[in-house]
Amino acid sequence: MKLALLLLIPPAIWAQVTQEAIMRSPDREWLTYHGDYSATRHSALRQITPANAKSLVAKWVFHVEGAKKLEASPIVHDGLMYVSNTNEMYALDARNGRKVWYYRASGAKGTRVNRGSAILGDNVYFVTADCHLVALNRSTGNLIFDVEYASMDAGYSTSIAPLAIGKGILVGVAGGGSGQRGFVASLHPDTGKELWRFWTVPGKGEPGSETWGGFPAEMGGAPTWTTGSYDPELDIVYWPTGNPWPDFYGGRRPGDNLYSDCVVALDGTTGKLKWHFQFTPHDVWDWDANENPVLLDAEFRGKRRKLLVQANRNGYYYVLDRVTGEFLHAKPFVNKLDWTTGLDDKGRPKVKPEKIPTPAGTKVCPSVRGASNWMSPSYDSVTGLFYVVTLEQCDIIVASAKEPVPSTGFRGTGNEGIPTEPGKFYLRALDVLSGDKRWEYPMPGPGVMWAGTVSTAGGVVFSGDDDGNLVAVDAKSGKDLWHFATGHSLFASPITYMVDGRQYVTIATESDIFTFGLFSAE
Amino acid sequence: MRLLLMLACALHAQRELIPRDAASVDAGKQIYMGSCSGCHGATGEGSQGPSLLSGRASRLPDRTLLGSIKNGLPGTSMPDFPMGDTKVAQVAAYVRSLTSPAIATTVAGDDMKGRELFFGAGRCSSCHMIMGKGGHPGPDLSNIAADRTVPQLRESIAKPSARITDGFRGVSVTLAGGKTVHGVAKNHNNYSLQVLDHEGKLHLINRAQVVNLEWKEQSLMPAIGNAADAQNLIAFLARQAARGKLGGAQ
Numbered sequence: 001m002k003l004a005l006l007l008l009i010p011p012a013i014w015a016q017v018t019q020e021a022i023m024r025s026p027d028r029e030w031l032t033y034h035g036d037y038s039a040t041r042h043s044a045l046r047q048i049t050p051a052n053a054k055s056l057v058a059k060w061v062f063h064v065e066g067a068k069k070l071e072a073s074p075i076v077h078d079g080l081m082y083v084s085n086t087n088e089m090y091a092l093d094a095r096n097g098r099k100v101w102y103y104r105a106s107g108a109k110g111t112r113v114n115r116g117s118a119i120l121g122d123n124v125y126f127v128t129a130d131c132h133l134v135a136l137n138r139s140t141g142n143l144i145f146d147v148e149y150a151s152m153d154a155g156y157s158t159s160i161a162p163l164a165i166g167k168g169i170l171v172g173v174a175g176g177g178s179g180q181r182g183f184v185a186s187l188h189p190d191t192g193k194e195l196w197r198f199w200t201v202p203g204k205g206e207p208g209s210e211t212w213g214g215f216p217a218e219m220g221g222a223p224t225w226t227t228g229s230y231d232p233e234l235d236i237v238y239w240p241t242g243n244p245w246p247d248f249y250g251g252r253r254p255g256d257n258l259y260s261d262c263v264v265a266l267d268g269t270t271g272k273l274k275w276h277f278q279f280t281p282h283d284v285w286d287w288d289a290n291e292n293p294v295l296l297d298a299e300f301r302g303k304r305r306k307l308l309v310q311a312n313r314n315g316y317y318y319v320l321d322r323v324t325g326e327f328l329h330a331k332p333f334v335n336k337l338d339w340t341t342g343l344d345d346k347g348r349p350k351v352k353p354e355k356i357p358t359p360a361g362t363k364v365c366p367s368v369r370g371a372s373n374w375m376s377p378s379y380d381s382v383t384g385l386f387y388v389v390t391l392e393q394c395d396i397i398v399a400s401a402k403e404p405v406p407s408t409g410f411r412g413t414g415n416e417g418i419p420t421e422p423g424k425f426y427l428r429a430l431d432v433l434s435g436d437k438r439w440e441y442p443m444p445g446p447g448v449m450w451a452g453t454v455s456t457a458g459g460v461v462f463s464g465d466d467d468g469n470l471v472a473v474d475a476k477s478g479k480d481l482w483h484f485a486t487g488h489s490l491f492a493s494p495i496t497y498m499v500d501g502r503q504y505v506t507i508a509t510e511s512d513i514f515t516f517g518l519f520s521a522e
Numbered sequence: 523m524r525l526l527l528m529l530a531c532a533l534h535a536q537r538e539l540i541p542r543d544a545a546s547v548d549a550g551k552q553i554y555m556g557s558c559s560g561c562h563g564a565t566g567e568g569s570q571g572p573s574l575l576s577g578r579a580s581r582l583p584d585r586t587l588l589g590s591i592k593n594g595l596p597g598t599s600m601p602d603f604p605m606g607d608t609k610v611a612q613v614a615a616y617v618r619s620l621t622s623p624a625i626a627t628t629v630a631g632d633d634m635k636g637r638e639l640f641f642g643a644g645r646c647s648s649c650h651m652i653m654g655k656g657g658h659p660g661p662d663l664s665n666i667a668a669d670r671t672v673p674q675l676r677e678s679i680a681k682p683s684a685r686i687t688d689g690f691r692g693v694s695v696t697l698a699g700g701k702t703v704h705g706v707a708k709n710h711n712n713y714s715l716q717v718l719d720h721e722g723k724l725h726l727i728n729r730a731q732v733v734n735l736e737w738k739e740q741s742l743m744p745a746i747g748n749a750a751d752a753q754n755l756i757a758f759l760a761r762q763a764a765r766g767k768l769g770g771a772q
Contacts, residue, residue, distance in 0.1 A: 093726050140722060142654065143764055
């Protein structure tokens, strides 16, 4: 009966991507940057299991001509995979990697990397490095619109994967290291017209502006360079924000510097602020809160709650109530954490004064790269585990009181590693409610590592490592199941999808898209 | 302030060393056909002399291009053409027009009439789209003036089959079971075939399913015979750049 009903639906309507379809992702498809609105990056696919993962083989590789650093999570829909790179987009046949169409935004300026695309209706969306939102017909790559939402002349640039909610395409900007004023904007899916904009640094006289000591909002930073999550029932968008500017010297911006290093909960329809939680008030360590805000519902201390969790760059794993923004719990998820004596009962860090960077240099743990960063974590509600790539490292941070001038490369000075204490990466599984470590998978390192994870109902977690391998580990134990050396450094998080009854796993490397599946003798 | 203005004027003047207007390009073409085409080909494709469409000769700075025409290149077979700076600039204007995106050039013709033709009697929009308006499966023309030169537009309109862009070759595919798909092949190899049909639907096909494959030798696009129509159409298409003149001219 169900099949008969499906056959009656005209193909064009059947194929339209709706918010409801995105709410079902990731099932066979991967319809948004995080795979799902909740940013759990947990797939319902179960063909690949701990028992058969060792028979994974490469199915196809697609070379992105001229690419130096692919950072995108692809979108997969209706047999096509959408891969974005700086100012360009490819649609590939997801079964075999054959190019179906290609779009280059002629005249786009800027060379920033691109982290992915969004899909809604009949369009796919991506941003160019100079802050234009581009909409393309998903079947043909035909241009629907190309609309500027921030000016490169004002110093703005972007690399973000947009987030498509039913009523808008949400975008953000970079600028934490160069002194622009961050914002999240919702643009109309059909025209690109701006529907609302939330400034992450309040204007003069607005609530929160008193936390800047008169520092100009236009230079405040608090960028919005990673993709937020969304609760369609509450119609709340959860967007993480980056550091205040200048990164390492806070003397000219006394106060908490709202809404830098926050997660802001915004009404999806109006963009109005519902609540905010600031992880690192008055940040002088460049600890953007741009790690994914992951949404889940669970019983917490005897009460069923809608939660938001985040493994923050400052070294703490946080559990918040996502309806109210109430701080519930936090726990360090790295050993190398020395900048506080703990958090108070509101989650505010008790900062050690000697950890404020000085002109002579101050050793601080975690490092500027952070205990984790924008590499995507994932969460499996069956194991109850939160899988996150972590970095154990400290840095020497040097601060300077020099007059800040935006877009000059000035960041209040900077950081350097400690040669005798190289960082080490681990893929860790945390109990999602307590933050307790259940297992860890050490990376060979020290190396380059910006790849995150995808977990699956089959009980396998995929991650990159810092030696260029895509690895599969057992979701329950962290036991090594399989690996493949891509020969490249990894800057993107893997995804998984199914076409024609076969489960695939894909990761973008520096210049290629690698796709794997179980061996089958055909 | 005055210094800034002077600087702006100087920059403007520098940009205008080689004119872009249609009259200069046409005048330059007349001279070029008489004096240059013997070695560089009628449209700069090169013969005894190098191509002006690609390689070093296509990337010369304005002053170097003007100097090369006026003074020749000693030690090579490129002679000097001491015909006065205006004519030298006109020749340079024509040479530049051979490689400039259409949006960066001034084109003769009535673009409004071209628009009417495109969306009306010419039925171009039954196969092509501009900013989401039009049909399938022809190339999207939303940004065509940023991606193509005027000579390329002219060739596509006058001789559509001279060069069929990758991904737009016509094909009819008969599948096991008897179903036939007509459209353009977005890609193909010995194992798979990706066809976009006239309704804009993609067919991702395994070659094992294919019973018969018939490639179209001719472009699916008819030639525009009427010279005035063709010129008006070129004038219209030469305005189609999603980011306007600045973006397109980059």
